[in-house]
Amino acid sequence: MRNLNLKLICTTDLHMELFGYDYLMDKPNPDRGLLKLASTIMAHRIGKNSLLFDNGDFLQGTPLADEIAPSSQHLLAEAFNELGYDAITLGNHDFDYGLDVLEGFLHQLDAPVVGSNISGTPDSVKSHLVMNRTFRCEDGSRAEIRIGVIGLLPPQTTVWNAHCLKKRVVIEDIVEAAKRAAENAREDGADIVIALAHAGLDQSAPHHLMENALVPLSHLKCLDAIFGGHTHEWFETHSNHVSSRLGSVPVVQSGSNACGFGVIDPTLSEHPTWSVVSFETQLERPKSDTPNPKLFGYILDAHQRVREKLAKPVGASSRPLSNHFSMIGFDDGIKLVHEALLEHATHITDELGLPTTACYTSFSSDGAFGSKKFLNTEGRIIRERDLSSIVPFNNPICVIGTTTERLRKWISESSIFLNEIAPRQNSQALLSGKSPSYFFDQFSSISYQIDLSQSVNDHRRRIPRLAWNGEELENGQSLAVIASTYRAYGGGGFVYTNPDQTIWESTQGARDIVAKYLENIGTFNPCDAPLWTFAPVPETQLTFELPRSYRVKPAINGLSQVSDDDTTIRYQLDLRELAPTGQ
Known part of the structure; x- marks a missing residue:
């Protein structure tokens, strides 16, 4: 043998x-x-x-x-x-x-x-x-x-x-x-x-x-x-x-x-x-x-x-762009993509006459790829490498039909990126560790809250407020979502829509759409308002850490620095409705 x-x-x-x-x-x-x-x-x-x-x-x-x-x-x-x-x-x-x-x-x-x-x-x-x-x-x-x-x-x-x-x-x-x-x-x-x-x-x-x-x-x-x-x-x-x-x-x-x-x-x-x-x-x-x-x-x-190509400017911004605070609703990269997608699909969404939202996510805002992977533009120039960081996958976009219930479920279950916390306890972690940032979809043109004291499976309580133009969206109401075809067709395990609900599909990729948008507008002016807010939870404080590499810190009620070392800053967040300071 x-x-x-x-x-x-x-x-x-x-x-x-x-x-x-x-x-x-x-x-x-x-x-x-x-x-x-x-x-x-x-x-x-x-x-x-x-x-x-x-x-x-x-x-x-x-x-x-x-x-x-x-x-x-x-x-x-x-x-x-x-x-x-x-x-x-x-x-x-x-x-x-x-x-x-x-x-x-x-x-x-x-x-x-x-x-x-x-x-x-x-x-x-x-x-x-x-x-x-x-x-x-x-x-x-x-x-x-x-x-x-x-x-x-x-x-x-x-x-x-x-x-x-x-x-x-x-x-x-x-x-x-x-x-x-x-x-x-x-x-x-x-x-x-x-x-x-x-x-x-x-x-x-x-x-x-x-x-x-x-x-x-x-x-x-x-x-x-x-x-x-x-x-x-x-x-x-x-x-x-x-x-x-x-x-x-x-x-x-x-x-x-x-x-x-x-x-x-x-x-x-x-x-x-x-x-x-x-x-x-x-x-x-x-x-x-x-x-x-x-x-x-x-x-x-x-x-x-490739190095030479990525160093080329593709646009400008009124201030340096950052996504370090994406986990609390402040992400300049997502805001840029939202604006570009809404503009690109406006001829379709205007004709539909439906409440419309744009969906996108951050691919690096939890440091999953290393602390240096956060979006962090140099000055006011947006280079090709910054655009590739914001939109690493040049998937086409589409307009897809959905309902209030499905959208609420989508927002709630993707928020598993954030912790489910116990009220009236301090020093709880903001991030759950159960999901990377690129599964945490964030939406524009609608107003919504996330209640971290509720389970992601209890969609109505986890997302207690979902409104458009100041009015609460009713159950059964039809909406239009602008998203990448990858996400809209179930990529990442998202099954809240399907290809049969596609209203329109672009022949252009998301990165190309954003590049064209920057070319047309000249300078991108990111607003200071958050993409969404937290529902208030009394006597509850959360913590998270960020690298020192960020250049832009938003002025946010309830956010304070509690410690730091040579590489990391630790923040504390009082859980009340976030808004820019002064609002």
Whole structure:
């Protein structure tokens, strides 16, 4: 009986982080970048029975990605080919530029592409793969192993990207497709089957069309190893917080943005066919800050071009713009987007004659991407990099119909970003830690309050006031919402509207709309009023912290500084209705 050891390596959610550079801050980012991971990946492969995979969401995510998306000599394809990837699968964001761009990229790859729960994609995407590889056994002999590979992505992708997929793509349930594809791979002679699953962990009970289906996948006996993705988490099978939920199949998920990669080391035994008898898992970070010199040469020109483009002014403002206080309703970036969207869609909304609101969110106002990621313009010039920070995803916008009840539910449930607090207690945290800032949608042109003493599931009490033009909106009243197609069609798990309620869809992306708006108005003058207010809660004080990097502090009743150090300022908020000082 012979044994052999395999080394399965997988990157995930690269989001076009090639160089390890923060283009929005115009500074190197030493903790990420495929070029910096390359030497560590190759060290794992030298002299080993190894296979290298990618788990999707590789094509989109940085200004560099936007710049080179339709390239016939794509830099990421060059990098994948140079590193010798054995197979890749697709993630939801790989469709963001449309099928034509995706197909052009895939044709440049040496590696095969697998998508087991998807149809309607380019012919190069296979439902399953069986790859023949010759590996060295522990006794020095050589054996041919047939490696089955399947690929899976969230079914919700067709909803999130409805604007560019145009119903040309169908995506099935992850678990059902995995069973079928694994069985087909076995029938084609696969000794082991590896699942590249662009999905994360979900604590809820397994259900049809589950977005993050790693837990039910890990209980499938037809699989031998699973690489997860999509949710940007770090874990492996033996992690304390996931081990009790996962089945017997080893699972690894290695974050995002080329900050590391996952490794599964199965031992195979021949008796008489080959099968996995044991395994080890590992999470790896880059061992060097030095980019691979050959890969670096590929991207240098494009890298410099993007930096120059992002430094160009696109508009001006009456004062520096900030989103540091977005969690209490003061966000200059959201106000700018709201104004631009309302202006862009005015010809539609005027004709409708309905109460109309614009919806947008902040992608960095909780410091989720590091304290330096807050919006913080230099002086009164708005540069391309500031606009990309405010609107990182250039999704088209649409006008969608809804009702008062649905809008109240939307506002209430997205406010899970904020805590549910106990009245008459001090020093409670303002932020819940249950959701990032980019799921906290904020609305303009309507007046509403958020009552933090109420549950997000009690929509009527959590949002006690919802008015337009000074009059309370009645239940059943029709409204129009201007939002990105991603959010309006359910992106991020928001199911308060659907594509069937679309009244109008723009052909322009939100970032392009804001840029044109700035060009037309000359100078943006952000108002001092908050986007919304808190409902008063007696004798209750909340706390939150901000980095010292902000330049603009709004004058707000009830807001006071209680402590600070070299990097952080701690604030206290008396929970009463917020308004600019003097109102």
